[in-house]
Amino acid sequence: MTSHLRLGLNPRQVETVEKLLLAGEVELEEVGPEALTIRTVAQRAGVSPATAYTYLASKNHLFAELFWxxxxxxxxxxxxxxxxxxxxxxxxxxxxxxxxxxxxxxxxxxxxxxxxxxxxxxxxxxxxxxxxxxxxxxxxxxxxxxxxxxxxxxxxxxxxxxxxxxxxxxxxxxxxxxxxxxxxxxx
CATH class of the missing domain: 1.10.357.10 (Tetracycline Repressor, domain 2)
Known part of the structure; x- marks a missing residue:
């Protein structure tokens, strides 16, 4: 089953989403939900915060995607x-x-x-x-x-x-x- 974030994306975009989700998983386990920010996830994934917000509307959106x-x-x-x-x-x-x-x-x-x-x-x-x-x-x-x-x-x-x-x-x-x-x- 593919992430809902990946629907209709080109291969480069899919790769970016995958980086963000993997970085989000690691960041969440390391710092917890309160300290995690989209900015720190973006940094860990090696993308700009603006790019991260292209795919993740909010921290809660990231959490729901990770749970799914x-x-x-x-x-x-x-x-x-x-x-x-x-x-x-x-x-x-x-x-x-x-x-x-x-x-x-x-x-x-x-x-x-x-x-x-x-x-x-x-x-x-x-x-x-x-x-x-x-x-x-x-x-x-x-x-x-x-x-x-x-x-x-x-x-x-x-x-x-x-x-x-x-x-x-x-x-x-x-x-x-x-x-x-x-x-x-x-x-």
Whole structure:
């Protein structure tokens, strides 16, 4: 899956975007979301700040792109298990583990996805749709829309709570196990 930033770009532009995203990943891990600026990412990527702003509307746009990139490049294991509950737990545990390994990305994604930047709004929809598709695949049957909505609400709420520091990402995975079982009860 290609980054949304790369659609319709020539090869040189794609290379610039890739440099910016890689520099953004490194910068985010090194300095955290608060200290990161588009200017420091541009410097790390070897491009001018004006060039960086051509592709990245804001710091939150960068964070949302990095989160989307991680979701796509680390899709996790196929949701396996005897029941839909088991399969959904594979999905939620994967995301909890992935974010637990990258706490700065997790924090940045929470900050970004709550923002109002139009580029972030577009990515928020794409990211949410990806989560819904993974839950739907894990259920493995025509999913009740109410169940899908409950799973999505529970998952996004849990991500927000972990992002606010109310629980660790390990706890997030454990607590979602119980929530998924309650939601899926009877289905």
């Amino acid at each position: 990139r991680r979701i796509v490049t680390e899709p996790g294991p196929e949701p396996e298990g005897a029941t839909p509950v088991d399969r959904i737990r594979v999905v939620t545990r994967h995301y909890a583990t992935m974010l637990g390994r990258s706490p700065n990305l997790a924090t940045a994604a929470n900050i970004a996805l709550l923002g109002t930047d139009p580029e972030v709004e577009r990515l928020r929809i794409v990211i949410g749709a990806e989560f819904v598709n993974r839950f739907r695949d894990a259920i493995g049957e025509p999913a009740d829309p109410r169940v899908m909505e409950a799973l999505t609400f529970a998952f996004s709420g849990a991500l927000l709570q972990a992002g606010m520091g109310l629980m660790t990402y390990d706890e997030l995975g454990q607590r979602l196990d119980d929530v998924v079982a309650v939601i899926m009860e009877g289905h």
